[in-house]
Amino acid sequence: MDFLLSRKGSVLFLNILFFFLLLLFPLAAHLHSPSRRALRLHLKEKSCKDLLHEIKDHESICAYLKSRQQVCTPEGFIDYLQIFYCACGGSPFLGCILLALWLLVLFYLLGNTASVYFCSSLEGLSAVLRLPPTIAGVTLLSLGNGAPDVFSSVVSFAGSGVGDVxxxxxxxxxxxxxSVVAGVIAITIDSRGFPIAAVDRSSxxxxxxxxxxVLVSLLAILIVGQVSIWGAMAFTSLYIAYVVLAWTGHFCKQKTSELAVPILDTSAEEDDEETGSSQPPKANSPVSSQVRRLLRLLELPLYLPRRLTIxxxxxxxxxxPYAVASVTLAPLFMSALWKSQRGDVSSEETVLIYLVGGLAGIVLGILAMETTGKDSPPKKCLFPWLAGGFLMSVVWxxxxxxxxxxxxxxxGDIAGISPLVLGFTVLAWGNSLGDLIANVALAINGGRxxxxxxxxxxxxxxxxxTLVGLGLSLVLASxxxxxxxxxVPQDxxxxxxxxxLIGGLLWALVILPRRGMKPDRVLGVGLVAIYLTFLCSRLFECLKIVRLGITPFNV
Known part of the structure; x- marks a missing residue:
């Protein structure tokens, strides 16, 4: 029972979900065969959300979705609307549970890929390039921590062309x-009863x-309502100014710092037998050995695809073996992904794409086989390995x-909620949960x-x-x-x-210096209260427009 409450227990739960959903999604389009009803042509002029809530029964909605109309085309690899209205049309509750579980799996995959593979490549590149700790901290380390937000922003602009999400x-x-993370840190360290270390005022x-x-600059762009490519590049280049400013402060103080070691190791592939734990070993029985083998098998759906290509x-x-396999299969994986993104490709082009990817993979695999050892990673020519790991972790x-x-x-289409609201809440919470856990643990256990x-x-x-994630998105879109x-969106x-957000920053800017630069309960409660006020205002606005996905059904 203790295992179920451990990290491996949670990883196992997500792997089982992944395996179950992986089997269920391909069957979604074949579980129901509703009668196709004639739908009027004027429906094409409406948005997908309006159409879903205008049609009054799930069979008509499913028929419309299967008629391959252009209004409700899927934006990802999976058609979630067909899964909800066709595969689970008779049971909206089952559809909601299925999508919620898949949402958890995707959040885990995004965070785990960033923390295990992306950050590892960044730390290696930092060492190879011999970057000063301050520069590495505000560039590579920030990129590793903010990877989910950066990728979500770029994908939103690239996919819809609007970028509101x-x-x-x-x-x-x-x-x-x-607000919440900084506020919880202040409340937590104040409630422990120990003397609070002061935060560096100048930093x-x-x-x-x-x-x-940065926020004032972004607000100016939003007020104007449009941005040119030069304006987007100027906005993004503000981060260069921030890096120079941070480096100048570090140089003037003549202090050295070190990159923080990740507090929580979220790698799914960690083996308890290889961790070198100082705790006494537990007795192994044949039953426990069989259980461990079963758990490793259940971990494969989440672990193996990325391990074999990154x-x-x-x-x-x-x-x-994994290193040789990854450099061999990565070009093939990129070829398959490129083909899927290009859409309709002739058979000759398909053969050429896979032939180039296969040949590149074979050459890289042979080189990896001949230049690496069995017991330890290569010590020389690390840059190509790290660059490849960085590229493939970015792709994933x-x-x-x-x-x-x-x-x-x-x-958002199913529930009648604007995707903008889901971006402010669900997506933001999912991408920032790791910051909450890691920063609070660091504040408690890391001393001054x-x-x-x-x-x-x-x-x-x-x-x-904001500058790199949103700025890069604006550069690509412009x-x-x-x-x-x-x-740009002007919602x-x-x-x-x-x-x-500006109100929360001003609160911290005024209160913390007045409290002697010591984060305490006054600062924390104020920040959390500002966020809760914002959340309540968003909730009240949503209640005026929210309609549950089950309302179109005659149940």
Whole structure:
């Protein structure tokens, strides 16, 4: 029973969900064969959400979805609307449970890919490139922590061409981290009864003032309503100014810092026999050995596809068979992904794509076989390995983020909720939950430096996500529409979120210096109260438009 409450128990639960859903989704389109009804042509002019709530029975909705109309086309690899209305049409409750479980799996996959593979490649690249700790902390480390938000934002702009989900997820995540995470840290360390270490005043004021400048710049873009490629590049380049500012402060103080070691190891493939735990070993019985073998099998659906396509040269996870397989299969995987993204491809082009990918994989596999050892990762020529691991982890994160955004859009269509609201809440919470756990643990167990790093991370991370994640998205979108400017979303909810976010930053900027730069309950309660006020306002607005997905059914 203790195992079920452990980390491996939670990973096993997610693997079972993944395996179950993986089997169920391909059968979705064949479980029901409703009679196709004649649907009027004027339905094509309506949005998908309006259509789903205008048609009054699930059979007609399913018939419309299967008629391959262009209004409700899926944005990801899976058609979630057909799963909900066709496969689970007779049981909306089952459909809601199925989509919610898949949402949990996607959040886990996105976070786990970023923490295990993406961050590992970034740390290796930092060491190979010999970056100063300060520069690595505000660039590579921030990129590793903010990868889910960055990929979600880029996917939103690339997929829909509008980017409302991307903007809402970045701003919602920034608001959650700077208010809830920072507030919980302050409340937690104050409630322990120990003396509170003071936060560095200059670094704190620098980060908050710069973040306010970033938000004012973003607000100006939103008020104008459009941005050119040069304006988007100027907005993104503000991060270079932030890095230079941080490096200058570090140089002037003549201090050295170290990259923080991840507190929580979320790798699904960790083996208890290889961790070198100092605790006394437990007796192994034939039954427990069989259970462990079964658990490893159940972990494969989540673990194996990424392990076989992402090169990994970390010391603790090194395996020559996996390394050779990953560099061999990665080009084939990229070929298959490229073919799927291009849509209709002739048979000759398909053969050529797979032939190039296969030949590249064979060559890289032979090189890996001849230049690596069995017991330890390579010590020389690490850059190609790290670059390959970085590229493939980016590809996997981008794919998972795209599917996550597509699922949220489908949930919004089913429930009658704007995807913008889901970006502010569900997507922002899912991407920021790891920050909450890691930063609070660091503040509690890391001493004086732990509190400083945790509080700084609550502001440096959102600055990166806003400038790089949202900025890169604006650059790509404006580049696609060049020479015409890109029209940015101007939903009132975005302006409201920026207003609350600025209010939380101003509260921290005023209160913390007045409390002697010591995070306490006054700061924490105020930040959490500001976020709860924002959440209540969003909830009250949603209640006016929310209609549950079961209302179109005659049940």
């Amino acid at each position: 991307g903007i809402s997820s970045v701003l919602g995540g920034a608001f959650f981290v700077t 704190f004021i620098r980060d908050l003032c710069f973040f306010l400048l 090169p990994d040269v970390s010391e603790e996870r090194w395996s020559k 994160s981008y794919m998972i983020a795209g599917e996550l955004v597509a699922l949220l859009v489908a949930i 430096d732990g509190i400083q790093i945790a509080i700084s991370g609550c502001y440096a991370g959102p600055i990166f996500n 580049g696609a529409s060049h020479p015409s400017p890109f029209v 009132p909810a975005i302006f409201e979120t920026i207003g609350f």
